[in-house]
Amino acid sequence: MTSANFTAAENAIDFGAQQIRDALREAIVERRLAPGTKLSENDVGSLFNVSRTLVRAALQALAYEGLVNVEKNRGAFVAHPSVAEAQQIFATRRLIEPSVIRDAARHIQKAEIKDLRELLAQEERLTNQRGATARRAEIKASGDFHLAIAAITGNAILKRFMDELIARSSLVIALYGQSVISSCGHNEHQEIVDALEKKDVESACALMLKHIDHIEADLDLRTTKKGGDLRDALQL
Amino acid sequence: MTSANFTAAENAIDFGAQQIRDALREAIVERRLAPGTKLSENDVGSLFNVSRTLVRAALQALAYEGLVNVEKNRGAFVAHPSVAEAQQIFATRRLIEPSVIRDAARHIQKAEIKDLRELLAQEERLTNQRGATARRAEIKASGDFHLAIAAITGNAILKRFMDELIARSSLVIALYGQSVISSCGHNEHQEIVDALEKKDVESACALMLKHIDHIEADLDLRTTKKGGDLRDALQL
DNA sequence: CCTGCCTAGATTGTATACGATAATAGGCAT
DNA sequence: ATGCCTATTATCGTATACAATCTAGGCAGG
Known part of the structure; x- marks a missing residue:
């Protein structure tokens, strides 16, 4: 060889x-x-x-x-998620993530809050950088934030479900995202950590839901499925 | 060959x-x-x-x-789920299934209620039968009930998550279940369908939670992991 | 010039072959 | 008799080979 x-x-x-x-x-x-x-x-x-x-x-x-x-x-x-799939992915996130953050809020400890803050800092650093590689890292980092919260629950199964949902969300955002500002508003992540630190479970839960709504609101899912397929054919 | x-x-x-x-x-x-x-x-x-x-x-x-x-x-x-895994599986079910049934309760239509009732009838038939094959069919049927509810949401991703959880639950019950009465109290399934039919979302949700608690209560998770491995060695 | 068929190439589906690793059994020393 | 070591065997890990299927390009007919 x-x-x-x-x-x-x-x-x-x-x-x-x-x-x-x-x-x-x-x-x-x-x-x-x-x-x-x-x-x-x-x-x-x-x-x-x-x-x-x-x-x-x-x-x-x-x-x-x-x-x-x-x-x-x-x-x-x-994968090239259809609009229907995209909706299902976010519907599932809306169903699961509030429960996840509730569970995480109960189990969370100081060291883990510190880890989350570090992630936030990393996100901010990347946001201020420019260039394609920084954008890519930012995409991953914003997903990692959600995964870090799932990891806090200590539930490996839940974590794996979230792994899948976050990964697929990234694809959906790639296809249907409008603003260049990648996926997640960084501020919202920060607010969530603040709520977690105060052990304000309900606020954290509500903030997470709103956050997911914001992500989804940035998508342009009006595209008819047919149009999506056509564009697909052209891209290939 | x-x-x-x-x-x-x-x-x-x-x-x-x-x-x-x-x-x-x-x-x-x-x-x-x-x-x-x-x-x-x-x-x-x-x-x-x-x-x-x-x-x-x-x-x-x-x-x-x-x-x-x-x-x-x-x-x-x-797979030979550990006690920790078993707990995670049921913890995840407790997190997800209430949300699932809430979503299902909103979308449910008459035809689907009828399908659920048919599943219940099938379950009852199997319960009254005796023999190993009937027991096995009953195990599957009781899981299928939960899956049928997940299917009603029309969310393929959620359905797949439930597929996994139900399948693994079956393993857990096989290992740690006490009563022979397999997995699910049939009555509880019926009550859930009744609540769904009345569009009583909150009752359905509460009943489902209680149902899961009952399934888990039938497990004997006190067994040390070591004991489980020993029995495993003997079975092989 | 366009359309439909047909052949050639490329790509995947499945089976098999070979090398690596771990379980097992037997012998030897203690 | 017991424990350790080694040789054997079985099983898995990976690569390769062959068969089946799809794709693309050309050629004939309209």
Whole structure:
């Protein structure tokens, strides 16, 4: 095997299915891979210097998470959520996240509040930076905030559900988001942490709901499904 | 390969990964496969007359659902939820299902109430039957009731989350359930449907919460994790 | 010039082959 | 008899090979 001049081989890193999955996942969530992009097994495989076997495993996992669609005999594509899916994703978030933050508010400890504040600081830093990479990092950071709250509950299952919802939200925002101001108003995150610190459970809950509403309000879901498909065809 | 006297070969049905996954899933949920049972790739493959490739795909998917654990270089085993996991599963159900039934209560229509009543009738029929197969069908039916409610919301994502929670609940009940009376009190299901029919959202919500509490109360989670592993070793 | 069919190439679906790792059994020393 | 070590075996991890399917481009007919 030509282990000479490939970056992957240079670094001598051996990629497993898990790492491929994570790498693709991150690329999708940070929107470096546009929705609809085809993920050819060969191409991805040669990128990571692994056989199609591992790539397939990674793609199947991502398909289960809803981040890619695998069409039989056609291949895997970065998911392209329909308007209906987008609505369901946010409807689910509205159902779950208030419960999550209630649970988190009960369990939260000082160290965890400090961690959240650090995340906020990181977000602010990125907001003030400019450039594409900073924007991408900001997207991820704003999602990570919601995930950090889910992590506080100590409930691994809930955390995984949130992982999925946040990842898919990122796709929806990529497709239907209007303002460039990525996903989350940073201030709202801050207000939520303030409420958590005061152990004001109801406020935190209400703020979270309003926050989700704001995110969704920034979407343009009026587009008819047909129009979406047409645009899709043009993009491909 | 002795392709002569296997039922799979006789029926000449071609199994795909999806069908293998579903078959295993059903077997696990109906508790025909005890928690801890090893699912060897070779064995499963020869059972379905397919190569390990497809079996692996199915097992990976089930692993993602939390129904099997895959241990590196050791194989896949029917999941054996710890007490902590069991608590998380039910904690998550308590968080989500009230929201689900609230959403369902809003969207529900007459035809769907009728469908639910049919499910109840089916449950009752099975309760009155005796025999192992009837018990297994009853287990599945009682879970299907919760899934049917989730389906009413029309939210595919929520439905999938519930699929996972119900399936894993079945495992937990298999491990820690005390009374033989499987999982759900049938009466409670009926009361919930009654409340739904009256559009009494709050009652339905409260009943559901109480119902989940009852299911969990029937568990014996005092068992130390160590004891569980010991029993596991004996069962194998 | 456009439309429909047909062949060639590319891509996925599945099976198999080989290498790596962990479980197991047997022998040896204590 | 017991405990440790080693050789064997079985199972998993990954790559590759072959079959099936889809896509694209060209050619003939209208």
